[in-house]
Amino acid sequence: MATIKTAQNEYEIVIGLEIHAQINTKSKLFSHSNTVFGAEPNSQVSLVDSAMPGMLPILNREAIKKAAITGYAINATVNPYSIFDRKNYFYADLPQGYQISQFSDPIVTGGKVTIKDDEGNDKVINITRIHVEQDAGKSIHDQSPTHSFVDLNRSGVPLMELVTEPEIRSAGEAADFVKKYRNILRYINTCGGDMEKGQLRCDANVSLRPVGREEFGTRCEIKNLNSTKNIQLAIDYEVERQAKALDAGEEIRQQTRLFDVTTGETRVMRDKEDAHDYRYFPDPDLLPLELSEAFLQEAKDSLPELPQQKKARYLDEGLTEYDAEVIIADKDAATYFERLLGNCDTKLAVTWMTGELFGRLKKEDKTIADSPISAEKLLGLIKQIETNVISGKIAKDVLDKMLETGKEAEEIIESEGLKQITDDGAIIKIIDEVMVANDDKVQEYRSGKDKLFGFFVGQVMKATGGKANPGAVNKLLKEKLSA
Amino acid sequence: MSDLTKLTIAELKEGLLAKKFTSVELTKAYLENIKKANPELNAYVLVTEDKALEMAALADKNIAAGKARPLEGIPFAVKDLYCTKDIKTECCSHILDGFTPTYESTVTQNLWNDGAILLGKANMDEFAMGSTNKNSYRGNVVNPVKRAGEDTKLVPGGSSGGSAAAVAADLCAASLGSDTGGSVRQPASFTGLVGMKPTYGRCSRWGMIAYASSLDQAGHFSRSVEDSALILNSISSYDEKDSTSAQKEKEDFTAKLNNGLKGMKIGIASEYKMEGMNPDIEKIFDETVKKAESLGAEIVDISLPHTHYGAPTYYIISTAEASSNLARYDGVKYGLRECAQGDSLDDMYSKTRSAGFGPEVKRRIMLGTYVLSSGYYDAYYIKAQKVRRLFADDFNKAFSQVDAILTPTTPNTAFGIDEKLTTIEMYYNDVFTVPANLAGLPGISIPAGVDSKNTPIGMQILTPRFAETEMFRVAYALEQEIKFDRTKLNYR
């Protein structure tokens, strides 16, 4: 829904997102420290990260390259000239007393990301900008009644902050945006996208305006939403809260709010009155960044196929819109599928991966990346079906056995004698036996009870232990019964 | 033996290599002088006696083995804003009480790699903010030079007041200072020494406690121009750990010392005569110009029209950068922490910073915060950066006509420690020196004469960026012609 209807009014929902993505470089943005998650406290902190007197920042080329690649991946402009600014404020997790960020001249401007609106239609969201900045450290507050403890491991890790235009109109759209953007980042390998590890964090700016009014309402910012579920819950709550307030004639105060997972509510973190004056100015320890043609071209050239491009190609190959969406939604699934595509019948590939395999993996709580059956092994099974060695029905059992034992399809079929019976003669023999044993039913069928056909199919299958080729059975039964 | 402490580096090198004396003897002589004179002058805030003798012994070994490095055995004082490994570095501020770096600044490491010896850390204006060394948490520095017939204590200049006093009083062979708005050149002028600031980017700022990042540069004091060039040979280097470091090859800055001034064009700007300027300074300036002419230089009139706006421009930019650079002094990671039971984090910040910073530092942080704050950024900070561009343009234009520019270093000579100057009068001390910082040019001050009270007057030479060799060439020629005799000054 793009609007919320209350008893008295209808308001249009206006949402803009700010998404922080950790760039997956080995070392930090301005120092040589490691960036791995979960290390011992302050073990990934250099003299620069801890803001020792006399220390200076030096820029990580790989971080900039990945930011440029990200810009190209969303069809944005990557600016050859950009500036690093200092954002000045005091906080315990900010050792320098300022964050090195980009304010006036970011590295990326513009861009587009296509999402699905609540009706399932494609919708393009315009991007304002992406800039590069330092992440802050972490503090823990529950180890002592009087003290907080600061760990600077995360301080200085490179972040890309993406800002969307306020074109998102529902919690669902917001969640889909995050999903789609995260997917792109994983495809181009510039960010791991693991929200639980804090590699991707989302702030949502939410405001309402009466339907038909052009002027935007006052917005509130909900910070640090760390899952698509929480993004939806938080936005839903916030929209309700603001609608209630507006109905009651209250003014919406511009605030920074946090989402409380336990209560499902957003609460105030900071009021506009306490707003920071960040005093942005260009960092004098860093010169303006100038990227050469060659650098930008190299970034452009290293773009892999993007989700939308892949989807278009899959549609050409005959996949349905639905199936294509399912496969591209997960980079690992797409990678897996690429190893099937072109090596076997496309429809079989789709069915057996997204239907049969995915279903079984989900039951065991595994992802495609953890799949005990590799793409090559699945291909092996599909080939057996394609060449009629086994029927589709038997194949399902084979797949189960593959999961259980880790063995190849061919080996299982061989050792358990699951090969299909395709020899017409053999089938006719069985059909004859079945017809003799069920002579009354044969008469009934011949006198018009077509439904009994299924019964005969069933009997033949039973007699062959399910191994008779269904197509042949059908054909030969028809012939025999009509005779 | 005590004459050893008056020798130049060039002379000391000669003597050490000729085994006329040892580095240990030399170091001991300086330590003796320090014991006698430092209680009054307060030039040193820390004397590293054991370390110095240890380094001197090693130097003597190297010399004996024929492995003498360029500054082998030469004792230095180092301004207390250079991080010296395992040796207290406090920037003469209460807020860095006890801070002991686990790392060595690139510039000082360069000195030690060339065999120099650390005698101790020199007093300075807190965080390099000041031009009198009266803003130090460790007390004032007294200029070793005094006026004829007076016992009035004079300021040595600042912010590198301790470094200047140490050389002037023969408490070391040379010293490291830093120059952000004239903090080496001005004290050099006040104490009768040679003081120079290299091109911005010539020396690394890694490990140098930052005041104003786009203006700070390492500088040094010496007894002669030749010494000055020798020191620059050592401390200059490209450092990949400093993003503002210039990618220049190592150079021998003594290469053109003896080339003389024939054929050189030297510019003089009318803007460097200020109302209220000490008339003796004007006199010495005119004399110096004549000397240059007599040596074969062509004197060209140039214009540096924005000169008088240099000081306000400097104060906007330097305080803005400083307000941000000093934000890291918050009581969390090092230095002073003022925190009582029940204090909040913000309380700790405010208490620590209020107790830890001196009044001048606080004033400059406030001014810097103001000029960057919302609504004022364009009017002050951006405006100042535009005027800065005009300074650079003025110099570019001038250097298309001349090879070097000659100016007085300061509009005044050393004044009394107890003399009351207004803040703005104080800020005008830097008016002739800040342009070089704004434009990133190298500059040197050489003693050129004295005023009516026999206090020294310095003359400044400026050249284009990275033209230090030419700068030393002009300075040397003038020095040899002027023949300034330090021993004729009145000392305490």
Place this chain on the structure above:
Amino acid sequence: MSKVSNEQIKKIASLARIQVSDEDVVELSTKMTEIVSWVESLNEIDTENVEPMMAVENSLQMRDDEVKDDNISEEVLKNAPESKFDFFAVPKFVE
């Protein structure tokens, strides 16, 4: 000529995390007004078509993405006024 008011002094002092007593505020207001008026002399210069000079030439060098300089928690915490279990300790700031 702009006056830097007492209110502004208090705001700036707060941004800079520096305590100022009521006397200090008045004194600073006077001093800052003086200094600000002085720096406003720059308004006499026409800078209409002048680009601000953000840095002294050159463009930013970039470095390789390699890990070093870490695992020095001892060094990093060595000068800390208060630390515990390899963390920096500060007054509690989130309840």
